[in-house]
Amino acid sequence: MHLWALLQSTFLQIYSRKKAFFVTLLLLVVSFLVVDYALMILVPVCGSKAIFSQTLSRDSGDIYCLNMWKYFFPGYYAQEDIYSLLQDIQGLEQVEGAGVYFYTNTERITAEDSDLLVISPELLSMTKLRDTTGSGIDLSSQEGSHPAAVGYALRDRYPVGSVIHDIQQETDYVVKYILEKDCRFLGEDIGSGLCASLDERIVVGASAYLEEYMFALDYAISQNSLCFFVSPKADIAGIEPQIYQCAAAYGLDIYNIKSFSEKADMSFGDIWQEKEQFVMPLLLLIMAVVATIVSSMIEIYTRKRTIGILYATGYFKKDIKRMYIMENVIKLGIAFSVAIAYWNTQRDFFAQDSAYFVLRQVFVVSLALTLVMLVVGSIFPLRQLDKLPVAQIVMEESE
Amino acid sequence: MIQVNHLTKVYKGKMFETKALDDVSFSLQEGSFVAVMGDSGSGKTTLLNILGGMDSATQGEVLFFGTDTQKLSPGQLDKFRKENISFVFQHFALIDEYTVYENLEAPLLARNVKKKVRKKEISEVLKSLGLEDFTYQLPDQLSGGQRQRVALARSILCKAPIILADEPTGALDEGNTSRVMELFQALHKEGKTIILITHDEKVAAYAERMLLLRDGRLIKQSGGQE
Ligand SMILES: Nc1ncnc2c1ncn2[C@@H]1O[C@H](COP(=O)(O)OP(=O)(O)OP(=O)(O)O)[C@@H](O)[C@H]1O
Numbered sequence: 001m002h003l004w005a006l007l008q009s010t011f012l013q014i015y016s017r018k019k020a021f022f023v024t025l026l027l028l029v030v031s032f033l034v035v036d037y038a039l040m041i042l043v044p045v046c047g048s049k050a051i052f053s054q055t056l057s058r059d060s061g062d063i064y065c066l067n068m069w070k071y072f073f074p075g076y077y078a079q080e081d082i083y084s085l086l087q088d089i090q091g092l093e094q095v096e097g098a099g100v101y102f103y104t105n106t107e108r109i110t111a112e113d114s115d116l117l118v119i120s121p122e123l124l125s126m127t128k129l130r131d132t133t134g135s136g137i138d139l140s141s142q143e144g145s146h147p148a149a150v151g152y153a154l155r156d157r158y159p160v161g162s163v164i165h166d167i168q169q170e171t172d173y174v175v176k177y178i179l180e181k182d183c184r185f186l187g188e189d190i191g192s193g194l195c196a197s198l199d200e201r202i203v204v205g206a207s208a209y210l211e212e213y214m215f216a217l218d219y220a221i222s223q224n225s226l227c228f229f230v231s232p233k234a235d236i237a238g239i240e241p242q243i244y245q246c247a248a249a250y251g252l253d254i255y256n257i258k259s260f261s262e263k264a265d266m267s268f269g270d271i272w273q274e275k276e277q278f279v280m281p282l283l284l285l286i287m288a289v290v291a292t293i294v295s296s297m298i299e300i301y302t303r304k305r306t307i308g309i310l311y312a313t314g315y316f317k318k319d320i321k322r323m324y325i326m327e328n329v330i331k332l333g334i335a336f337s338v339a340i341a342y343w344n345t346q347r348d349f350f351a352q353d354s355a356y357f358v359l360r361q362v363f364v365v366s367l368a369l370t371l372v373m374l375v376v377g378s379i380f381p382l383r384q385l386d387k388l389p390v391a392q393i394v395m396e397e398s399e
Numbered sequence: 400m401i402q403v404n405h406l407t408k409v410y411k412g413k414m415f416e417t418k419a420l421d422d423v424s425f426s427l428q429e430g431s432f433v434a435v436m437g438d439s440g441s442g443k444t445t446l447l448n449i450l451g452g453m454d455s456a457t458q459g460e461v462l463f464f465g466t467d468t469q470k471l472s473p474g475q476l477d478k479f480r481k482e483n484i485s486f487v488f489q490h491f492a493l494i495d496e497y498t499v500y501e502n503l504e505a506p507l508l509a510r511n512v513k514k515k516v517r518k519k520e521i522s523e524v525l526k527s528l529g530l531e532d533f534t535y536q537l538p539d540q541l542s543g544g545q546r547q548r549v550a551l552a553r554s555i556l557c558k559a560p561i562i563l564a565d566e567p568t569g570a571l572d573e574g575n576t577s578r579v580m581e582l583f584q585a586l587h588k589e590g591k592t593i594i595l596i597t598h599d600e601k602v603a604a605y606a607e608r609m610l611l612l613r614d615g616r617l618i619k620q621s622g623g624q625e
Pocket residue numbers: 410411417418419437438439440441442443444445446
C-alpha cells in the first residue's frame with residue numbers, strides 16, 4: 001500500500017476508536033510531562049557534577065550549592081526563604097560571599113540584544129576567563145565605578161572606556177576588558193549555560209549589583225546556579241553543621257560540591273548511592289515505558305477481529321504492522337510535543353537562561369527516550385502480530 | 400478457470416486425525432456460479448478456505464489459470480488473494496467501529512484508490528444496493544439483511560473476479576435471503592465467478608452448478624458442462 005493510503009487507514013483506525021485513543025494519549029501525555037520533569041531534575045544533577053568536577057580550576061571543597069531538585073513544583077522555590085538563608089549564612093563566621101552565584105542568567109540592559117551576566121568576583125577568579133591583552137580580570141567595584149568585561153563580538157560597539165547604562169538598575173558600567181574570542185566561564189561545552197560562549201555577553205561583578213538588586217535572586221534561583229563558598233582557611237568540618245542547620249531552618253537543602261564531585265568519578269553503583277535523587281524520576285520513567293508497551297499490546301488483542309477483517313479485505317500483514325507503527329508514532333509524537341511545549345511555557349519558573357539549557361538537554365534526552373519507547377513499544381506488539389493467525393481469525397468469521 | 404485436483408485435507412489432532420477433504424477433484428469455468436452443499440462437518444468451509452488461500456491442503460493442487468496456489472509463498476499468496484478473491488461471511492464480518500462508509504472504504508484504501516474515486520465508487524455501489532440511507536450508520540444499527548448487503552458491497556469493491564461466500568444467507572430470513580441472492584445473481588451476470596456454500600435448496604437453486612460433499616468426499620455434481 002502507498003504511504004498516503006496507509007496514513008488514511010491509520011487515521012480511520014484512530015478515529016473509530018477515538019475514546020480509547022484519547023485515554024491512552026492522555027496517559028502518555030501525563031507520563032511525558034512527568035518524565036520530562038524527572039529529566040529536568042536528573043539532567044542538571046548529572047550535568048552539574050560534570051561541570052564542577054571537571055572544569056573548576058580551584059579546589060571546590062569549600063563551595064556549597066543549594067539543592068533544588070527536591071522542590072517538586074518548579075514554581076515553589078520559596079525565593080524569600082532562600083534569600084534569608086543566604087543572609088543567615090553570611091552572618092556565619094568564615095563564610096565569604098554568601099549569596100554570590102555562578103550566574104548563568106541574563107538580564108537585558110538596553111533595547112539592544114546584549115545580555116548582562118552577573119558574576120561574583122570571587123567565583124570569577126576560579127574561572128578561565130581571559131582578557132584579550134592577557135591580563136587577569138577583576139570586576140570588583142572601586143570608588144563607585146563598576147567595571148565590565150564585554151564579549152569579543154561586542155568589542156567595536158563597546159570599546160574599552162565606553163559606558164554601558166543599565167536602565168533598570170540606573171547603574172553605569174565602564175568597559176574595562178574585552179574578552180578573548182570564544183571565552184567561556186568553564187571549559188568544554190557540556191551543554192550548560194556556564195559553558196556557553198561569552199562572545200555576545202557583558203559580564204559585570206556581582207558585588208556592585210547585589211546591594212540593592214534583590215530581584216537578581218529570583219533569577220539566581222535556577223537549578224544549580226546558586227552557590228556560596230567558605231574561605232579555604234576555614235575549619236570546614238566545624239562550619240559545615242552550622243550551614244546545614246541554617247538550611248534546615250528554612251527546609252532547604254544544601255550540598256557540598258566536593259562531596260558531590262567526588263561522586264562524580266562515578267561508577268553506576270555510586271550513582272545508585274544517591275538513589276533518593278534518582279529513584280523517583282527513574283520509577284516514573286519506567287512506568288511510562290511499560291504503560292506504552294502494555295497499552296499497545298492490549299490493543300492487538302482487542303483488535304484481533306478488526307485485524308482479521310482488514311486482512312480479508314486486502315490489507316497485508318505488512319500494511320497492518322505499518323499502521324501500528326504509524327499510530328505509535330502519532331501518539332508518542334503528540335505526547336512528546338505537548339509535554340515539551342508545556343514545560344516551555346513554564347520556563348519562567350526557572351531562570352531564563354539556564355532554563356533554556358536545561359530544556360534543550362531535556363528535549364534531546366526526551367526525544368531519544370521517545371524513540372526508544374517507539375522501538376520497544378513496537379517490538380513486542382509487532383512480534384505478537386506476526387504470530388497472530390490472521391487466516392484463522394478470518395476463518396472463524398465464517399463459523 | 401479453476402481446477403482442483405485430488406485435494407485432501409487432514410487435520411491432525413493429538414488423539415486422532417480428521418479427514419476434512421478426501422480426494423476432491425472438480426473444475427470450474429470462469430464466470431460460473433456454484434453452490435456447495437453438504438451436511439454439517441462435510442468439509443465445505445475447509446474447501447472454501449483452501450480455495451481462498453486461507454488454509455493449505457495436505458495433498459493435491461488448486462490451479463487458478465494454471466497457477467497452483469498451494470505452491471505460492473505466503474507473500475505471493477497474499478498478493479494473489481488480494482487481486483483475485485473476495486469473501487462474504489455468514490456473520491458479515493463488518494468492522495463494528497466503522498460506519499458503513501468506512502467499512503466500504505477499507506478495501507479501496509488497501510488498493511490505493513484516491514479519495515474522490517473512493518467516494519464515487521462507494522456511493523454508486525450503495526445506491527445500486529439500496530443502502531444510501533445508511534451510509535453513515537454503524538453496522539449494529541442495521542438489520543441482518545442490510546448488513547449482509549453492505550458486506551456484499553464491500554466484496555464488490557474488492558473488484559476481485561472470484562467471490563467466495565460461506566453461508567451468506569445463513570443468518571437471514573426468507574425475504575432478505577432472496578434479496579441477497581438476487582444480488583449474487585446480478586454479480587454472476589456481470590461475469591464474476593461465485594462459489595457459495597449453503598444448506599438451503601432454494602439458495603442453491605440460484606446457482607447454475609452444485610457440488611455435494613459428504614464426509615469430505617465430492618459425491619455429486621450437477622449442472623454445468625463438465
Ligand atoms: N481447525 C480444525 N482443526 C481440526 N479439525 C477441523 C478444523 N476445522 C474443521 N475441522 C474438521 O473438519 C471437518 C470439516 O469441517 P468444515 O468446517 O469444513 O465443515 P462444514 O461442512 O463447513 O460444516 P458446517 O456446515 O457445520 O459449517 C469437521 O469434521 C471439522 O470438525
